[in-house]
Amino acid sequence: MALITYREALRTALDEEILRDENVVVIGEEVAQYNGAYKVTEGLWAAHGDTRLVDTPISEAGFVGMGIGAAMLGLRPVIELMFWSFAYVAFDQIVNNAGCVRYMSGGLLNVPIVIRGPANGGTNVGATHSHTPENLLANMPGLKVVAPATAYDAKGLLKTSIRDNDPVMFMENTLLYGEKWDVPDTEYLIPLGQADIKRAGSDVSLIAHGRAVITCLKAAELLVAEHDIDAEVVDLRSIRPLDEETVLNSVRKTHRAVVVEEGKPFCGIGAQMASMIQEKAFDDLDAPIGRVASLDAPAIYSPPLEKRQLPDPQRVIEKVLRLS
Amino acid sequence: MQTVLQSPGESRSTINDHLTKADKIRLLRDMYRIRRFEQTSLKYYNLGRMGGFLHLYSGQEAVAVGTISLLNENDHVITAYRDHGHALAAGMSMNECMAELFGKATGCSKGKGGSMHFFAPDKRYWGGHGIVGGQTPLGAGIAYALKYKRIPGCCLCYLGDGAINQGAFHEALNLAALFQLPVIYIIENNGYSMGTSQKRSSAYKGSLAERAEAYNMAWDVFLGEDLYEVRNRTNIAIERARKTQQPTLLEIQTYRYYGHSVADANAKKYRTSEEIEDYKSNHDPLQIFAKALLDEEVLTDADIQEIDKAAKEEANAAVAFAEESPLPQESDILADVYWEVDNQTDAAKNGSYFFNT
Ligand SMILES: Cc1ncc(C[n+]2csc(CCOP(=O)(O)OP(=O)(O)O)c2C)c(N)n1
Ligand SMILES: [Mg+2]
Numbered sequence: 001m002a003l004i005t006y007r008e009a010l011r012t013a014l015d016e017e018i019l020r021d022e023n024v025v026v027i028g029e030e031v032a033q034y035n036g037a038y039k040v041t042e043g044l045w046a047a048h049g050d051t052r053l054v055d056t057p058i059s060e061a062g063f064v065g066m067g068i069g070a071a072m073l074g075l076r077p078v079i080e081l082m083f084w085s086f087a088y089v090a091f092d093q094i095v096n097n098a099g100c101v102r103y104m105s106g107g108l109l110n111v112p113i114v115i116r117g118p119a120n121g122g123t124n125v126g127a128t129h130s131h132t133p134e135n136l137l138a139n140m141p142g143l144k145v146v147a148p149a150t151a152y153d154a155k156g157l158l159k160t161s162i163r164d165n166d167p168v169m170f171m172e173n174t175l176l177y178g179e180k181w182d183v184p185d186t187e188y189l190i191p192l193g194q195a196d197i198k199r200a201g202s203d204v205s206l207i208a209h210g211r212a213v214i215t216c217l218k219a220a221e222l223l224v225a226e227h228d229i230d231a232e233v234v235d236l237r238s239i240r241p242l243d244e245e246t247v248l249n250s251v252r253k254t255h256r257a258v259v260v261e262e263g264k265p266f267c268g269i270g271a272q273m274a275s276m277i278q279e280k281a282f283d284d285l286d287a288p289i290g291r292v293a294s295l296d297a298p299a300i301y302s303p304p305l306e307k308r309q310l311p312d313p314q315r316v317i318e319k320v321l322r323l324s
Numbered sequence: 325m326q327t328v329l330q331s332p333g334e335s336r337s338t339i340n341d342h343l344t345k346a347d348k349i350r351l352l353r354d355m356y357r358i359r360r361f362e363q364t365s366l367k368y369y370n371l372g373r374m375g376g377f378l379h380l381y382s383g384q385e386a387v388a389v390g391t392i393s394l395l396n397e398n399d400h401v402i403t404a405y406r407d408h409g410h411a412l413a414a415g416m417s418m419n420e421c422m423a424e425l426f427g428k429a430t431g432c433s434k435g436k437g438g439s440m441h442f443f444a445p446d447k448r449y450w451g452g453h454g455i456v457g458g459q460t461p462l463g464a465g466i467a468y469a470l471k472y473k474r475i476p477g478c479c480l481c482y483l484g485d486g487a488i489n490q491g492a493f494h495e496a497l498n499l500a501a502l503f504q505l506p507v508i509y510i511i512e513n514n515g516y517s518m519g520t521s522q523k524r525s526s527a528y529k530g531s532l533a534e535r536a537e538a539y540n541m542a543w544d545v546f547l548g549e550d551l552y553e554v555r556n557r558t559n560i561a562i563e564r565a566r567k568t569q570q571p572t573l574l575e576i577q578t579y580r581y582y583g584h585s586v587a588d589a590n591a592k593k594y595r596t597s598e599e600i601e602d603y604k605s606n607h608d609p610l611q612i613f614a615k616a617l618l619d620e621e622v623l624t625d626a627d628i629q630e631i632d633k634a635a636k637e638e639a640n641a642a643v644a645f646a647e648e649s650p651l652p653q654e655s656d657i658l659a660d661v662y663w664e665v666d667n668q669t670d671a672a673k674n675g676s677y678f679f680n681t
Contacts (some may be wrong), residue, residue, distance in 0.1 A: 124375025
């Protein structure tokens with residue numbers, strides 16, 4: 001085991017996969033010579049050179065689409081978006097091309113691409129740079145969506161995503177890049193579609209993905225210390241494919257659920273969870289399902305206000321206490 | 325069609341001949357105000373008083389001040405995220421700009437937009453846009469509306485040398501040329517997009533602006549360090565746009581002194597200290613214009629020092645204003661999302677707009 005950052009975990013995943021498979025190529029703005037805008041790819045260009053680490057112009061529609069085309073011919077491009085917010089200029093490529101060519105070709109094609117980068121608010125960069133499109137992309141059959149909350153998950157999930165034969169939208173978080181977790185020294189993979197119980201508990205299930213998992217873990221500590229409520233924290237890890245069973249089993253045990261996400265509420269991940277839980281485990285519920293999401297407006301800049309806009313442990317606790 | 329603007333014999337417009345002594349002093353003052361505003365904002369950014377990114381414009385001042393000084397009440401401005409210079413040049417106050425950086429309710433965007441998203445439609449300044457190239461179709465749209473309303477104005481739309489590689493920009497160029505829109509695209513070519521040099525980001529023949537040829541659009545390339553020259557060359561395009569609704573692509577060569585943003589950890593790695601020093605010492609737009617005015621005996625060294633001092637004082641006063649100003653209220657987070665809701669119209673009474681959990 002080694003205590004490493006989320007950023008280093010991603011980097012070692014990329015490094016190992018570049019070495020393992022000659023078809024893996026990392027493409028994006030400032031990924032090579034600059035060592036990555038957020039230093040995820042630091043050192044990789046020095047180690048692997050120009051063919052494996054490719055700096056691009058600021059042409060997301062172009063290089064995302066180029067990656068999709070190359071994937072159709074068997075490369076395994078890992079496209080870095082400096083922010084997932086910039087995917088919006090490449091939306092057609094992601095949705096219509098990565099998401100639909102397999103279907104429209106009657107299964108003749110597949111697109112083994114990973115598109116990765118940070119998708120989070122909380123850094124006061126304003127509405128244009130703070131989007132959290134996991135719900136939008138998970139809404140598109142054909143795309144997979146993954147959002148790791150820890151360094152361990154980031155590494156194992158990224159390696160699996162690169163080996164996956166479908167397009168995987170991999171959502172990271174700039175606020176997690178510098179956080180450290182224990183990660184095994186030996187190789188491991190984490191399958192997509194497997195949720196993880198980050199904290200076992202008996203009274204309420206807190207269901208989340210990405211950094212909201214960390215928020216839930218903090219809330220769980222406070223709930224047990226201050227309110228004698230023992231919360232279970234379910235980390236979805238992968239949103240599509242979704243591990244419905246782990247979520248449902250947790251709810252069957254605790255009989256209460258609060259879904260927490262940093263995205264906006266309308267048609268959010270929480271809406272999907274709530275619908276799924278009430279449909280499949282209605283009789284197990286002792287209370288309506290609660291949701292905590294970002295306040296329903298574009299991301300505000302003002303730093304103290306943006307803190308209030310995003311879910312924090314206090315809002316999770318209040319929601320849990322309000323479940324009758 | 326002769327697409328290069330700068331044809332022989334047409335190399336000077338007479339625009340600078342009309343400048344009064346007071347005009348010239350104001351132009352110099354405006355550049356000093358931008359420089360000092362930004363240096364002051366940097367100090368407080370480093371003290372943790374603001375969040376997010378801070379993209380400084382220092383080194384490029386003659387472009388914003390020179391071009392925007394040519395505009396009248398029918399003309400408009402839109403730019404990218406490196407927007408403080410254009411904002412001040414367009415007449416926004418240091419107070420509202422500094423308060424925006426501090427995230428205060430008195431900021432130009434009520435603390436909602438931050439450094440990259442300054443707005444002042446009353447000054448015909450349409451932002452401050454964070455997505456690279458995102459403002460370029462908007463520039464065409466403003467020009468479209470001007471033409472539609474038969475207003476004899478134009479829109480100056482700024483972008484970086486990296487932004488020219490966004491698809492949206494190419495679509496906007498084609499639309500502007502096809503529909504003959506009075507928009508002037510100004511590539512502020514500071515040589516780098518983040519850590520990527522022009523050579524590593526763009527395929528081009530002689531210049532970036534030459535891409536206009538493909539759209540049969542007029543274009544020009546010139547140095548942005550001399551404010552007179554910036555005004556001179558830009559005015560040709562502006563006159564054209566106002567009189568004949570024709571678009572232009574200008575490439576103005578300039579330089580940024582600081583990193584891409586203050587968070588640019590590699591600011592001194594992808595370019596040499598010598599290169600940066602050379603620009604600061606030999607190509608500084610403030611020094612060059614100050615020297616021109618000294619030579620013309622428009623002002624004295626003491627006057628320049630006075631202008632500089634006043635700019636610093638104004639920036640410090642703006643900090644005091646920002647610090648004393650209130651933060652937005654938590655309820656403000658949900659305001660300014662929909663016009664109908666903000667104005668409590670009948671339309672806002674039907675259906676739910678917000679879905680807070
Ligand atoms: C669509 C999009 N991609 C990437 C970015 C990140 N980014 C912001 S500015 C920038 C460099 C732009 O360089 P340039 O156009 O030359 O303008 P300059 O910063 O030099 O003024 C990049 C890559 C962004 N904001 N939007
Ligand atoms: Mg540039």
